[in-house]
Amino acid sequence: xxxxxxxxxxxxxxxxxxxxxxxxxxxxxxxxxxxxxxxxxxxxxxxxxxxxxxxxxxxxxxxxxxxxxxxxxxxxxxxxxxxxxxxxxxxxxxxxxxxxxxxxxxxxxxxxxxxxxxxxxxxxxxxxxxxxxxxxxxxxxxxxxxxxxxxxxxxxxxxxxxxxxxxxxxx
Amino acid sequence: xxxxxxxxxxxxxxxxxxxxxxxxxxxxxxxxxxxxxxxxxxxxxxxxxxxxxxxxxxxxxxxxxxxxxxxxxxxxxxxxxxxxxxxxxxxxxxxxxxxxxxxxxxxxxxxxxxxxxxxxxxxxxxxxxxxxxxxxxxxxxxxxxxxxxxxxxxxxxxxxxxxxxxxxxxxxxxxxxxxxxxxxxxxxxxxxxxxxxxxxxxxxxxxxxxxxxxxxxxxxxxxxxxxxxxxxxxxxxxxxxxxxxxxxxxxxxxxxxxxxxxxxxxxxxxxxxxxxxxxxxxxxxxxxxxxxxxxxxxxxxxxxxxxxxxxxxxxxxxxxxxxxxxxxxxxxxxxxxxxxxxxxxxxxxxxxxxxxxxxxxxxxxxxxxxxxxxxxxxxxxxxxxxxxxxxxxxxxxxxxxxxxxxxxxxxxxxxxxxxxxxxxxxxxxxxxxxxxxxxxxxxxxxxxxxxxxxxxxxxxxxxxxxxxxxxxxxxxxx
Numbered sequence: 133x134x135x136x137x138x139x140x141x142x143x144x145x146x147x148x149x150x151x152x153x154x155x156x157x158x159x160x161x162x163x164x165x166x167x168x169x170x171x172x173x174x175x176x177x178x179x180x181x182x183x184x185x186x187x188x189x190x191x192x193x194x195x196x197x198x199x200x201x202x203x204x205x206x207x208x209x210x211x212x213x214x215x216x217x218x219x220x221x222x223x224x225x226x227x228x229x230x231x232x233x234x235x236x237x238x239x240x241x242x243x244x245x246x247x248x249x250x251x252x253x254x255x256x257x258x259x260x261x262x263x264x265x266x267x268x269x270x271x272x273x274x275x276x277x278x279x280x281x282x283x284x285x286x287x288x289x290x291x292x293x294x295x296x297x298x299x300x301x302x303x
Numbered sequence: 304x305x306x307x308x309x310x311x312x313x314x315x316x317x318x319x320x321x322x323x324x325x326x327x328x329x330x331x332x333x334x335x336x337x338x339x340x341x342x343x344x345x346x347x348x349x350x351x352x353x354x355x356x357x358x359x360x361x362x363x364x365x366x367x368x369x370x371x372x373x374x375x376x377x378x379x380x381x382x383x384x385x386x387x388x389x390x391x392x393x394x395x396x397x398x399x400x401x402x403x404x405x406x407x408x409x410x411x412x413x414x415x416x417x418x419x420x421x422x423x424x425x426x427x428x429x430x431x432x433x434x435x436x437x438x439x440x441x442x443x444x445x446x447x448x449x450x451x452x453x454x455x456x457x458x459x460x461x462x463x464x465x466x467x468x469x470x471x472x473x474x475x476x477x478x479x480x481x482x483x484x485x486x487x488x489x490x491x492x493x494x495x496x497x498x499x500x501x502x503x504x505x506x507x508x509x510x511x512x513x514x515x516x517x518x519x520x521x522x523x524x525x526x527x528x529x530x531x532x533x534x535x536x537x538x539x540x541x542x543x544x545x546x547x548x549x550x551x552x553x554x555x556x557x558x559x560x561x562x563x564x565x566x567x568x569x570x571x572x573x574x575x576x577x578x579x580x581x582x583x584x585x586x587x588x589x590x591x592x593x594x595x596x597x598x599x600x601x602x603x604x605x606x607x608x609x610x611x612x613x614x615x616x617x618x619x620x621x622x623x624x625x626x627x628x629x630x631x632x633x634x635x636x637x638x639x640x641x642x643x644x645x646x647x648x649x650x651x652x653x654x655x656x657x658x659x660x661x662x663x664x665x666x667x668x669x670x671x672x673x674x675x676x677x678x679x680x681x682x683x684x685x686x687x688x689x690x691x692x693x694x695x696x697x698x699x700x701x702x703x704x705x706x707x708x709x710x711x712x713x714x715x716x717x718x719x720x721x722x723x724x725x726x727x728x729x730x731x732x733x734x735x736x737x738x739x740x741x742x743x744x745x746x747x748x749x750x751x752x753x754x755x756x757x758x759x760x761x762x763x764x765x766x767x768x769x770x771x772x773x774x775x776x777x778x779x780x781x
Contacts, residue, residue: 173394175393195569202392214312231395245390249312249313
């Protein structure tokens, strides 16, 4: 459901959308992090090659502006994440964060603070339950985000709203 | 000679996928200028349209953040490595505005000059209305802080104080009026602030802030303004703010000088990074001892109020990692950089303080009155002794300007600060009675003199204040 909605969103917003592939295990770990951090925002780094994510890493949210509506990654943690990417032979492809009780759409604040080419995964958490997950890329002129096509891929695609896992052939 | 600039992953598409670029220049600004002219696509991601470095772009020379050096003017030496490190941040905003309280038409009229500022606007004013600010102390600093924050439309203002209004407060504590002398400061402040802005909710905490109650009071608020006048409470407020993660708007005043900073922000320093240890007791006189220009807390408290508002509306550069030093006599405002101390016992990387401690003990002061000893003498005892014809040396250890206000007839003045140097002027064999304003400085003088072999030295308990009160009410008191 989440992935479907992201695809629908992509069709609305972008013409040459990037496809971001996230393995089920990584997506689940991100949702778990988001649920645990609720009602605060969580954040973390994403690793992989091009737009194929292979790994995630939880990072502490060090915002000064109240973790219920903001997140910030310490510069030292950013540097550590880049170093870690080198160690595992991958790239730092982007970051994820949660939007507690808000839709999985980037805010103006997200836009103002965005870096080019990164994958920005946003997971919505409604009343503690992780919901939609979407992926975004900063437009080259910084004017807006483009929605990515998010493909959650693995042995099964989880139906996040019902919590059931339906077996589907791997794509 | 050239310097290496390390390029973070998201910017490598603009540097032909290279993770470092060699450029020449004498300062960080020059290096970045060459870099962005060579790789034009970088410019809009590093700089605003006005050409300022974006605030989420961190630049390090080796391992030093240039914000703590000379910013873009930071010079670079051959071999220095410059790193561009993204600050990754985000969160919800537009949506949360829906949760902020709406402004009534009357409020829109009242705050119209704020609403015209793009940095405040409707959203900022609604943030002010939603904000909960605690001001510790309703005195010299608390007066401008309370009045300006109430006027600005901060929705909830907490006040901590347990004093009553005294005549000697009115020279600077503009919250209180002559009419309120003798009444509770918090009642007086509430009346004044309600009259100024009835839309602000005033919450009063009429207690002495202590390790036992500080966390439960502070945790009810988003921002803390430190308007305290003593070291134990200042360390208490600092530690409580760090432990709770609440920004601490710090200010202090003495004579003609004041300081201000914002402490306990997650990445910024705290009061202990500035002053790891309190001064030895008695070394730094309080305003009650040393005096203070009445307008001075107006200047410093106003800075604290501005910093509070900036944090609430999220505008500008907060006074974090910087201490403003104001000298009213020279009329000079200086800024010193203050870095977070990694070894700070409360906000460092390995803190050793995880809960509030005994701050009276930490600062070497005691709330208990100085114990009466055989070296003490009450004003009444002194009067009787003098009437019996005794001729002790009456030694006044206050400052000359205090001596000019009132004195015990026949007293000899040597200010406490001069005493060690001028002790030779005294006769160690002559009975001596030492006094000051309230008996604290003179107690130290007695200790000093006895240590130097003066055998018959006594301290006048309660000082000249009690002398005037009990023996000679015709003299003024201060």
